[in-house]
Amino acid sequence: MALLEVSDLSVQYGRVTALEKVSLTVRDGEIVTVLGANGAGKSTLLKAILGAVPARGGGVTFDGADITARPTHERIARGLSLAPEGRRILISLSIEENLLLGAHMRRDAAAVHREMDAIYARFPNLAERRHMLASCLSGGEQQMLAIGRAMMAKPRLLLLDEPSLGLSPLFVQKLFELIRELNAGGLAILLVEQNTGKALGVAHHATVLELGRVVMAGEPAALAADPRLREAYLGDGG
Amino acid sequence: MSGYLTGVLVVLAFNVIAAYAVYLPMAAGQLNLGIAGFMAIGAYGAAFLTNEYGWSMLAAVPVASAAAGLVGLVIGFPVLRTHGIYLALATFALGQVIAAVFLNLEVVGGAAGYTLSAYAGPYVVFAAAIGVVLVMLYLSRTRFALYLTAVKSDPTVADLMGISVRGVQVAAFALGAMVAGFGGAFYALHYNFVEAQHFNVLLSVFTVLYVLFGGAQTVWGPLAGAMFFTLAPEALRFGEQWRYAIFALFIILFMAIRPQGLITTSLFQGFRRRSNEASP
Numbered sequence: 001m002a003l004l005e006v007s008d009l010s011v012q013y014g015r016v017t018a019l020e021k022v023s024l025t026v027r028d029g030e031i032v033t034v035l036g037a038n039g040a041g042k043s044t045l046l047k048a049i050l051g052a053v054p055a056r057g058g059g060v061t062f063d064g065a066d067i068t069a070r071p072t073h074e075r076i077a078r079g080l081s082l083a084p085e086g087r088r089i090l091i092s093l094s095i096e097e098n099l100l101l102g103a104h105m106r107r108d109a110a111a112v113h114r115e116m117d118a119i120y121a122r123f124p125n126l127a128e129r130r131h132m133l134a135s136c137l138s139g140g141e142q143q144m145l146a147i148g149r150a151m152m153a154k155p156r157l158l159l160l161d162e163p164s165l166g167l168s169p170l171f172v173q174k175l176f177e178l179i180r181e182l183n184a185g186g187l188a189i190l191l192v193e194q195n196t197g198k199a200l201g202v203a204h205h206a207t208v209l210e211l212g213r214v215v216m217a218g219e220p221a222a223l224a225a226d227p228r229l230r231e232a233y234l235g236d237g238g
Numbered sequence: 239m240s241g242y243l244t245g246v247l248v249v250l251a252f253n254v255i256a257a258y259a260v261y262l263p264m265a266a267g268q269l270n271l272g273i274a275g276f277m278a279i280g281a282y283g284a285a286f287l288t289n290e291y292g293w294s295m296l297a298a299v300p301v302a303s304a305a306a307g308l309v310g311l312v313i314g315f316p317v318l319r320t321h322g323i324y325l326a327l328a329t330f331a332l333g334q335v336i337a338a339v340f341l342n343l344e345v346v347g348g349a350a351g352y353t354l355s356a357y358a359g360p361y362v363v364f365a366a367a368i369g370v371v372l373v374m375l376y377l378s379r380t381r382f383a384l385y386l387t388a389v390k391s392d393p394t395v396a397d398l399m400g401i402s403v404r405g406v407q408v409a410a411f412a413l414g415a416m417v418a419g420f421g422g423a424f425y426a427l428h429y430n431f432v433e434a435q436h437f438n439v440l441l442s443v444f445t446v447l448y449v450l451f452g453g454a455q456t457v458w459g460p461l462a463g464a465m466f467f468t469l470a471p472e473a474l475r476f477g478e479q480w481r482y483a484i485f486a487l488f489i490i491l492f493m494a495i496r497p498q499g500l501i502t503t504s505l506f507q508g509f510r511r512r513s514n515e516a517s518p
Binding site for chain 1: 381384385387388391392394395397398399400401402455503504
């Protein structure tokens with residue numbers, strides 16, 4: 001069943017069109033990746049799904065409900081959560097406070113603490129330093145914290161905006177293992193990535209954006225074999 | 239307690255309350271340079287209600303503080319559309335306008351000032367200041383404190399997490415105005431006299447300095463700043479007429495060396511780490 005349905009979504013920044021009639025579907029338990037160069041509209045798409053930028057046209061349906069005009073906090077309450085580009089951890093807060101902030105909409109303290117324990121179990125690095133400032137974390141650990149913070153909202157669809165950006169190869173490896181694990185637990189993921197090869201490796205579906213438009217969509221294997229994509233994003237110009 | 243010491247501690251109590259009034263919006267990333275105006279609302283409110291309507295202090299102080307908070311709330315919405323230096327200018331102007339209104343309000347004595355008959359003794363003032371500190375300490379342990387930090391350090395990410403950035407900013411501004419009104423009310427009740435000229439821009443600027451000096455990162459900063467600014471000039475009395483020059487020089491040096499203020503988050507972190515290492 002379609003969990004997220006984006007249909008003909010358009011977004012405008014002033015006179016600049018950031019997204020032009022973009023459509024995309026994420027089904028329960030699926031990983032869908034959105035690929036494209038810088039400025040293709042990938043981050044804008046995630047922000048529009050979350051309601052942080054207004055849609056000029058088209059619509060977003062989540063779990064059968066039209067959320068196009070709903071505010072961000074309501075979309076989060078319904079089960080959408082984002083780990084933003086550049087991680088954007090609050091370095092003046094402790095690791096635990098960052099996680100708590102991710103759960104700020106939830107009122108069931110016991111459930112929130114169960115969630116936190118599950119995240120600490122997954123990331124022992126964070127557990128050890130839970131009361132230390134988030135500024136003490138490495139880039140890779142900050143990304144884990146950013147994902148942990150997003151998970152604290154107990155999402156049904158996790159939005160990841162370029163999570164591998166700036167990470168060491170070892171952490172990129174770990175990150176994609178994590179994405180697989182989270183997905184194996186039943187979580188649907190919408191993954192915006194620059195690391196085309198890795199993203200196609202984990203995704204069930206892929207969509208390629210160019211200047212705000214969908215230029216390709218389909219099975220990752222088919223896309224990976226497509227000469228246009230290979231040329232543009234896999235550094236395989238030959 | 240000697241009269242001198244009591245006098246200094248009363249000033250300290252008022253400065254602590256005022257510092258927290260500035261701290262609240264600053265914790266959300268906003269500079270309120272018009273805090274004296276909100277103090278004036280509290281002061282004149284308490285004076286008017288006790289004088290003209292014979293209200294008890296217990297009723298007049300909350301209503302006067304709420305009035306200051308309400309003005310903060312109503313004005314906060316348009317004023318907080320501005321940012322940075324423009325917000326500072328807007329709040330600065332706001333403080334001046336409020337003081338000017340009271341200066342011209344004949345019903346509360348106009349430029350001649352306004353005498354009160356109700357009186358709050360020094361211990362009532364101390365209790366009020368301690369009460370404000372305790373409420374602030376409590377607030378610092380709530381979700382609201384996390385919202386303040388999120389809105390201050392990264393409004394974009396706060397927005398993406400479904401936090402109402404403007405809601406938090408306006409709430410912090412209005413709460414700060416309410417605390418200012420609370421302090422102003424006790425100021426009037428203690429000194430039994432209010433005049434609009436007291437609530438001038440210097441008062442606002444000094445209060446901001448307490449917070450910047452003490453540090454706006456933690457809830458302890460304003461307390462430390464207000465204590466330092468109140469007590470240090472007294473301690474420097476040996477310097478006679480030079481004491482303010484010595485004091486000013488020290489402030490300049492301090493802010494150059496430690497712009498983040500006296501008390502910082504990482505200072506607490508240091509304590510915490512050391513105590514963790516000490517325990518097995």
